[in-house]
Amino acid sequence: MDKLRQTIEAIRPLDEAAMKETERRLGRLTKPPGSLGRLESLAVQLAGIAGATVDRPPRKAVVVMAADHGVCEEGVSAFPQEVTGQMVLNFLAGGAAINVLARQAGAEVVCVDIGVKSEVAHESLLVRKVRAGTANLARGAAMTRDEAARAVEVGIGLAEELAARGIGLLATGEMGIGNTTPSAAMLAVFGELDPAEAVGRGTGLDDEGLRRKYETVKRAIETNRPNRDDVLDVIAKVGGLEIAGLAGLILGAAARGVPVVIDGFISTVAAIAAVRFAPIAREYLIPSHLSEERGHRLALRELGLEPMLNLEMRLGEGTGAALAFPVIDAACNVLSQMATFDSAGISEG
Ligand SMILES: O=C(O)c1ccc[n+]([C@@H]2O[C@H](COP(=O)([O-])O)[C@@H](O)[C@H]2O)c1
């Protein structure tokens, strides 16, 4: 708990002077003012986070947190629970979508077992298991408050390790059969929404499954009565271990001055939790894509974030975030590689 409190206190607002300097540099480049749109606001945000203009692409990593969910016994996913552990091995073998997209973007994939039910053994797997999957949140708390805090602290610790290794840009990724159910419950609680607005088809539920999932989320909230003003209470009662871990990753990154690209529905709910812990953490977030999952638009709205891409994806793993990496690299490269009006002898308007 001390680590969590210290991390929250260490998060600083963005550096105004560095942002102004980057705005000035952008204004001298050979283009009409503001014409590079979101690339310009990204360059300014990166400068505010780093405390200086960032004109070289940062070293990048996607952190894929994997965990299982006791709520799967309610029949809320189109896939069986054992797929979580099986996909972890696929990540480690390099064969998953996130491996392809990260490789293409020059990013490494860091795979973490924060709560997979089965024992997964692989030399490259970071085993930080807080418990072997959550309990069924439709019948009681998903985990204890202490476990929720420990899962958040696993994420903080990882961000610290990666920042110390020179990673300058992180992306959130996750794998957990059933995890759109706790994500929907958390979103409904934090956003005071009707669960129907937060519950979607996940990996591909049919209409009957969707109805069952809605009833499950409603029951989870009625049974547990989470206190929306107490983030750890919400995570412990209706959350998940990888969601908690990602919230911690975001807090740890913000405390170390590292920006974080947010993937789809589950990642965005983790970001909401992080921002409830520490409102300034929002300034360190970079949205990526709009997931097809129902509820993602509302989750992004909760954070006031506008996605860059809409590719009708709903995979998770960090795939949407990895696709935003080249856009972020572009924001850095224009600063160092474009000519200025002066250097190119072009008349200003
Ligand atoms: O990121 C998203 O927006 C997203 C939307 C739907 C599903 N997923 C992925 O699918 C799994 C959760 O779906 P489900 O149906 O089992 O709850 C989990 O492994 C997520 O990574 C991810």
Ligand SMILES: Cc1cc2nc[nH]c2cc1C
């Ligand atoms: C195969 C598979 C891959 C995934 N990656 C993230 N969630 C997933 C769910 C399934 C079912």
